[in-house]
Amino acid sequence: MTVLGPELAPGTGGGAAGLPSAPLKGRSLWDDARRRLFRNRAAVAGIVVLALLVVAALIGPYLTPYAYDQVNKDDVWVGPLSGAHLLGTDSLGRDLLARLLVGLRVSLAVGVVATVVSLVIGVAWGATAGYLGGRVDEVMMRIVDVLYSLPFIFFVILLMVVFGKNFILMFLAIGAVEWLTMARIVRGQTLGLKEKEFIEAARAAGVSSPRIVLRHIAPNLLGPVVVYVTLTIPAVILAESFLSFLGLGVQEPLTSLGVLISKGAQDMELAPWLLIFPSIVMVVTLMCFNFIGDGLRDAIDPKDR
Amino acid sequence: MRPALPLILAAVGALLAGCGGSTRPACPAGELCLEFGNTGDLISLDPYKGGTTSELQAVGEFFTPLLDTAPDGEPVPGVATKWETSPDGLTWTFHLRDMVWSDGVPVTAEDFVFGLQRLFDPKTASDQASQIYAIKNSKAVNEGKLPLSAVGASAPDPHTLVITLEHPWPILPYYANSLVMTPTPKHAVEKYGDAWVQPQNYVGNGPYLPVSVKLGDKVVARKNPRYFDAAKICFDQVSFYPTIDAVSAERRVKRGELDVNTRIQSNRVEYLRRPGQMPDYVRVHPWVGVTYLAYNMRDVPALKDLRVRRALSMAIDREFLTKKLLRGGQQPAYGFVPPGMVDYKDGPRVDWADWPFEKRQAEARRLLAEAGYGPKNPLKIDIKHRNTADPSLVMPAVQADWKSIGVLATLTPNESQIAYEAYRTRDFQVADAGWVNGNNAMDYLYMQRSDVGTQNYGEYKNPKYDALLDEADQERDLAKRAEILKKAERIILDDAPVTATFFMVNQNLVSPRIVGWVDNSLDTHRIRFMCFKDAAARVAALPKQ
Numbered sequence: 001m002t003v004l005g006p007e008l009a010p011g012t013g014g015g016a017a018g019l020p021s022a023p024l025k026g027r028s029l030w031d032d033a034r035r036r037l038f039r040n041r042a043a044v045a046g047i048v049v050l051a052l053l054v055v056a057a058l059i060g061p062y063l064t065p066y067a068y069d070q071v072n073k074d075d076v077w078v079g080p081l082s083g084a085h086l087l088g089t090d091s092l093g094r095d096l097l098a099r100l101l102v103g104l105r106v107s108l109a110v111g112v113v114a115t116v117v118s119l120v121i122g123v124a125w126g127a128t129a130g131y132l133g134g135r136v137d138e139v140m141m142r143i144v145d146v147l148y149s150l151p152f153i154f155f156v157i158l159l160m161v162v163f164g165k166n167f168i169l170m171f172l173a174i175g176a177v178e179w180l181t182m183a184r185i186v187r188g189q190t191l192g193l194k195e196k197e198f199i200e201a202a203r204a205a206g207v208s209s210p211r212i213v214l215r216h217i218a219p220n221l222l223g224p225v226v227v228y229v230t231l232t233i234p235a236v237i238l239a240e241s242f243l244s245f246l247g248l249g250v251q252e253p254l255t256s257l258g259v260l261i262s263k264g265a266q267d268m269e270l271a272p273w274l275l276i277f278p279s280i281v282m283v284v285t286l287m288c289f290n291f292i293g294d295g296l297r298d299a300i301d302p303k304d305r
Numbered sequence: 306m307r308p309a310l311p312l313i314l315a316a317v318g319a320l321l322a323g324c325g326g327s328t329r330p331a332c333p334a335g336e337l338c339l340e341f342g343n344t345g346d347l348i349s350l351d352p353y354k355g356g357t358t359s360e361l362q363a364v365g366e367f368f369t370p371l372l373d374t375a376p377d378g379e380p381v382p383g384v385a386t387k388w389e390t391s392p393d394g395l396t397w398t399f400h401l402r403d404m405v406w407s408d409g410v411p412v413t414a415e416d417f418v419f420g421l422q423r424l425f426d427p428k429t430a431s432d433q434a435s436q437i438y439a440i441k442n443s444k445a446v447n448e449g450k451l452p453l454s455a456v457g458a459s460a461p462d463p464h465t466l467v468i469t470l471e472h473p474w475p476i477l478p479y480y481a482n483s484l485v486m487t488p489t490p491k492h493a494v495e496k497y498g499d500a501w502v503q504p505q506n507y508v509g510n511g512p513y514l515p516v517s518v519k520l521g522d523k524v525v526a527r528k529n530p531r532y533f534d535a536a537k538i539c540f541d542q543v544s545f546y547p548t549i550d551a552v553s554a555e556r557r558v559k560r561g562e563l564d565v566n567t568r569i570q571s572n573r574v575e576y577l578r579r580p581g582q583m584p585d586y587v588r589v590h591p592w593v594g595v596t597y598l599a600y601n602m603r604d605v606p607a608l609k610d611l612r613v614r615r616a617l618s619m620a621i622d623r624e625f626l627t628k629k630l631l632r633g634g635q636q637p638a639y640g641f642v643p644p645g646m647v648d649y650k651d652g653p654r655v656d657w658a659d660w661p662f663e664k665r666q667a668e669a670r671r672l673l674a675e676a677g678y679g680p681k682n683p684l685k686i687d688i689k690h691r692n693t694a695d696p697s698l699v700m701p702a703v704q705a706d707w708k709s710i711g712v713l714a715t716l717t718p719n720e721s722q723i724a725y726e727a728y729r730t731r732d733f734q735v736a737d738a739g740w741v742n743g744n745n746a747m748d749y750l751y752m753q754r755s756d757v758g759t760q761n762y763g764e765y766k767n768p769k770y771d772a773l774l775d776e777a778d779q780e781r782d783l784a785k786r787a788e789i790l791k792k793a794e795r796i797i798l799d800d801a802p803v804t805a806t807f808f809m810v811n812q813n814l815v816s817p818r819i820v821g822w823v824d825n826s827l828d829t830h831r832i833r834f835m836c837f838k839d840a841a842a843r844v845a846a847l848p849k850q
Contacts, residue, residue, distance in 0.1 A: 071705040073622070076629050091572055091630060092702055252701040252716050266552040270576050 036299035043295020050288040053281075057108050060101035068102040069253035070094060080273045088273045090263070096277060099255050104281055106256040110171055110240045111233040117175025119229060122182025123221065127213045129183070130190025141187065144180050152177055152239075156248055170249055174236050185228055189221050223300035230293030234286040257282045329562050336541035337840055339832060342548035342558065342566030342814075344693065346520055348722045350502040352484040353424050353431040357721055358741060358828070362567065363524060363545045364484060366832055367509040369532075371399060371417065371466070372482040376834045378825030380482040384412060384510070385466070394473030394781070399466040399481075404533045406490050406508050414460030416488035422446075422453040423489050432729060432759045433485050435751065436742070439474040439778070444756070472778045476648075479743050512538050512833040521547060539821075539836030539843040549720065551694035558814045559583055565819065567828075569812040570694035571633030577814075585817045589634050590824035594741030594809035595643050595749060596635075596695075598688070598703070602802060603764040605734050607684055611800065612676040616669035617735075618804035619657050620710045621703055627807050630702055631695060638805035641794055642746045645826050649746035649787050653795045669710045684712045689727055690737035692718040699806065700737060729759040736762050739809065744826065746790045750774060753797050765802030820844055 037043055061068060065084065072093035080088040080096070087096040129140035156173050163169050193199065194217065202212050241258015243249035250256050257278055264275030332338035345359035352368050355361070365374075373383035385399035404412040424434050425446040438444045441457025457469035468477075480486060493501045493508040500506055504515045512535070513526035524545045528538050546563065548554035552573065554566040569577065569587065577583045600608040600617070607613050623637035639658035642649060657665055678684040688703065690696045697718065704714045714735070719727065728736045742748035751757055754774060755766040773793040780786040797803065811828035821835035836844045 069705065069708070071702065073625050073629065091698060092705065093629075251718070253704060266550075266570070267572075269582075270573065 033299040037295050040295040040298060042291040043299075046288040046291030046295065049284060050292065053104060053285055053288070054108065057101060057105040061098060061105065064095065064098040064101060066095035066098045068094065068098040068255070070098075077271050079271075080277070087277050088271070090271070090274055091267065094253075096274065099260060100257075100278055100281060103255045103257045103260045103278065104285070106250055106254065107237045107240060107258065107282075107285070110174070110256065111237045113171040114175035114178060114236040114240075115229055115232045117172060118178035118182050118232060119225070120179075121176070122179035123186050123218060123225060125179065126183035126186025126188075127190050127217050127221065130187035131194050131209065131213050131217055133191070133194075137187070141184075144183050147177075148180050153248075156243060160248060167250060167254075170240070170243060174239050174243075178232055178236060182225070182228060182232070185224055186221055189224055190217055193217055193220055223297070226300065227293050227297040230289050230296065234289050237282075237286070257285070328560070330544065332542065337539060337837060337843065338542040338544065339540040339565070339835070340563045341543055341545050341832070342554045342563040342568075343545040344548055344551075344554075344566070344568045345721045346547040347518070347524055347545065348726075350504075350507065350515055350518065350524075352487045352489075353420075353429055353433060355484075356433050357725065358567070359545075359547070359721075361484060362830070363526070365511070365829070366513040366526060366543065367507070367511040367515060368484065368487040369404070369510050369512075370482050370484060371486040371488075372478055374482045374827075374829045374831055376821060376823035376825070376831070378823075378827035378829050380478040383482060384417075384488065385481070388478075394475065395470050397468045397470070397477060399468070401464045401466060402533065403464075404510055405531050406493075406510050407514050407529050407531050408490075408493070408508050409531060410490070410492055410508075411463070412488055412510050413463035414466040415463065416491055417466045417486075418456075418458045418460050419491040419494075420487060420489035421456050421458045423494070424485060425456055426453055430759075431485075435754075435757045435760060436483075436748070437480050437485055438751075439470050439472060439477070441469040441471050443471075447758075448756075473781050474778075476743075476745050479745065483743075512831075513543055523547075534833070534848060537846050537848045538833050539840065539847060540832060543832055549693060555583075555814060558586060558816065561816075564816045565822075566814045567811075568694060569633070569814055570698070571631035571635065571812065572698065574633045574812060583814065586814045588811075588813040588815050588822070588824050590811050590828075591634075591645055591826055592741060592809040592811035592828050593643050593645050593744050593826050594739060594811075594828075595638060595641060595805045596699075596737075596739045596807050596809060597638070597641070597803045597805040599728065599733075599736040599738055599762040599803045600801070601731060601734050601736070601763050603731055605686070607676075607678075607686065608734070608763075610676045612672040613678070613684065614801040614804075616672040616676075616710060617707065617712065618655070618801045619665040619672075620669040620706050620712075621804070621806060622662055622706055623806055624662075626699055626702055630698055631807070633695075633812055634810040635807040638807050641797055641803065641805045642749045642790075643808040645744060646746050647744045648783050649790060652746070653791055653798060655798045666710055673710060673712070678711065680711060685714075686712060686734050687715045687717055688735045688737060689717045689719060689724055689733040691721040691724045691739075693721060696737050703806070728762040731762070731764065733762070738762065741809065741828065746787070746794070747774070747777065750790060750793055750797070753802055763802050765797070765800070767796060767800060770796045770800075821847060 072089060075085060075089050075093040077091060078085050078089045080086065085095050087100065089095055125140060129137045155177060159169055159173050199212060199216055202216055237257065240249055240256055241261065244256055244259045250259060260278035261275065261282060264278055268275050329340065343359045343362055345357055347355065347360050347363050349355045350364055352364050355364055369383045371383055371385050372380040375381045384401050384404055386402045388397060388399040390397050401414055406412055423429055424431055425443050427447060427449045434447050442451050442455040443457065445451040446453060446456050459467045461467060488510065490508040493506065497506045501508065504518050507515055509529065512529055512532045514529045515524055515526050517525045526543045528535065528541050532538065548566055551568045551570040554563060555569065557563045558566050574587060574589060577587050600614050602609050627635045627637045639654040640652045642652045673684060688700055690700045700716050704716055707714045727733050728738060740749060740752065751774060752760050753765045754761065754771050756771065770793055773789055777786050777789040780789060815822045818837050818839065819835055820838050822830060834847060836847055
């Protein structure tokens with residue numbers, strides 16, 4: 001882990017609390033990281049493809065000639081590239097392209113929202129525990145251990161029972177489980193970081209603990225956190241498809257990549273396109289995230305190469 | 306990392322072997338084991354408490370009712386070998402064979418009397434009891450108005466059972482072979498209480514007995530050596546699997562992991578019949594069953610409005626459901642009583658049955674608007690449905706049909722037993738249900754009686770309807786009786802407390818290795834009449850029917 005000094009904290013143009021901010025002209029460590037990232041072809045391809053997918057998921061559903069839940073009673077199980085349906089239709093005559101775009105949108109949204117939830121809770125929790133140390137750390141991490149032992153499905157079902165079936169809730173549920181690993185990673189990093197000289201300096205300058213955590217510790221955790229985030233998003237997308245399969249996730253007529261694939265697998269022999277296209281999109285999306293994650297790790301943390 | 310490699314290779318090898326070969330569970334040497342895909346879990350092994358087709362199938366192997374069921378579904382001698390009726394048709398006398406329970410205690414007429422008393426005991430809360438309210442005083446007992454001893458069943462001696470009726474009921478044998486007329490092992494119930502249905506305490510008089518029950522996995526049953534015809538039983542062991550996912554079950558049958566699965570996802574029948582697939586496995590036969598939606602008229606204000614119920618019923622495109630979506634031979638339903646009744650032909654149809662679909666949609670929109678629902682104030686409703694194959698296909702179509710008349714429906718899939726349990730406690734707005742009972746119109750019409758109990762899911766109450774059914778019960782002329790029943794059916798078609806969507810077909814996947822399976826319109830298949838073709842000696846020993 002390359003330690004970024006407080007002057008190099010991202011997004012601020014340099015300058016941390018209490019220190020005079022001098023405009024930096026030279027190559028910062030972030031510039032290096034960016035250059036390294038853009039030199040990684042796989043990562044760049046990942047970024048481009050993912051950007052295309054995101055745009056398609058955002059505006060695509062408005063452009064398709066059919067709504068995702070529109071039943072076309074005369075076009076049941078139409079194959080791809082035949083007539084009006086580019087990617088074919090399902091057993092209810094619903095246009096696969098429209099459903100795929102909506103499914104992608106739902107999956108990406110689930111992935112991003114749940115990951116942001118896990119990021120916010122995990123970083124705050126882990127950094128606090130790591131920085132404060134001692135008994136506070138003990139208690140906080142034991143809480144994480146206890147939550148870890150709670151079976152995921154059991155937790156989700158419990159939430160459903162208490163709050164009713166709710167799409168938003170599922171995002172939160174997944175995020176609320178995924179933050180545990182994040183908290184552990186962040187705590188471990190923080191334990192190392194807090195012994196560094198710039199933290200000493202901040203402390204000597206009289207900066208308060210919350211501010212040190214927020215301004216000095218958190219930015220330096222970025223490397224491992226970003227990598228972990230890019231790995232969490234695909235994990236969450238998979239978890240969502242699993243929940244939907246069990247009837248706990250998205251419900252008809254809304255769909256997600258996972259639901260499309262599990263339904264498509266059932267009709268595999270009769271309508272292979274219902275499995276093939278969603279699988280391709282799922283694989284491509286997950287690969288993009290993994291490439292980007294790989295690239296970021298290499299860029300931010302060159303020692304690991 | 307080096308030592309890990311052989312391990313990984315071994316694991317991959319095992320995985321591949323698992324995928325390629327059959328993962329049929331091991332069967333004890335020298336024995337024959339039947340692996341039976343049973344569609345759903347068995348929540349209760351008590352013969353009076355379960356009502357799903359999965360429970361009727363499996364628990365039906367653990368008990369022999371008063372009469373047994375032949376491979377073609379017809380009642381044949383069971384515990385009773387012969388019976389006679391009094392001239393007025395009100396008293397039936399059954400003569401019982403020598404038979405013992407699985408613990409060696411003799412099965413007596415007293416066990417039947419005790420069984421019927423337990424069935425009608427309000428504490429048992431059996432939702433199957435109302436099928437045989439024809440038995441004298443049974444309804445009053447079930448409602449707690451009379452003591453248990455008032456039930457019209459007596460045992461003058463251990464081998465004679467006398468059943469007295471409220472009204473003549475010539476179709477009694479069609480109920481005597483169902484689980485409601487099984488004896489109950491009085492000695493076991495007295496000893497263990499409700500725990501008598503635990504596998505370690507289980508006492509039955511059927512050809513098989515459950516030895517292990519794992520919810521979500523399987524129920525294993527072994528041959529009952531004390532069954533009266535035990536020598537002729539072919540399979541030593543039968544395992545019942547809750548194969549909720551019909552498509553993966555189909556693959557398990559193909560691999561030889563299962564011998565039977567009692568469900569095929571309808572829209573795959575056509576495909577499975579293709580050469581090279583499983584044409585010799587597919588068994589499709591008309592089934593006396595109706596699939597319907599019940600509207601909760603007790604708790605949902607919108608559904609108390611006849612106009613709303615009519616609009617919702619009208620807007621479902623039954624031709625699309627049956628011909629294009631399911632494609633499994635189901636018939637669109639415009640009445641409630643399925644075809645194939647022995648006592649009832651050409652029942653009435655809903656008044657809008659022959660309207661073009663567009664006209665129905667327009668009328669539905671008009672009715673909804675009249676009831677105060679429109680684009681600005683859409684009707685929002687939840688459909689609770691079973692998560693088995695066909696409802697999972699049909700419900701999104703119903704949802705889309707309703708959306709096109711401006712009704713916003715959400716879907717809540719549940720496991721079958723959980724769904725039915727919710728319907729019984731009225732925890733639903735619109736319920737997707739199926740009903741397969743017998744080949745009598747009354748078996749279907751009685752469900753909407755106001756006094757039928759939990760099975761009237763929507764709590765429909767219409768004294769005129771009840772009165773017509775009572776009148777039909779008293780009528781001994783079958784033609785006149787049918788006319789009265791038609792009037793009754795007309796009422797529920799007009800009032801729409803429920804709306805039928807399609808009439809069922811039974812779809813079984815049966816390995817060609819099995820002999821003794823006969824398709825029948827009741828879809829009842831007793832395993833003791835079946836065997837593997839290749840076990841010639843045992844096939845020869847099968848009971849002759």
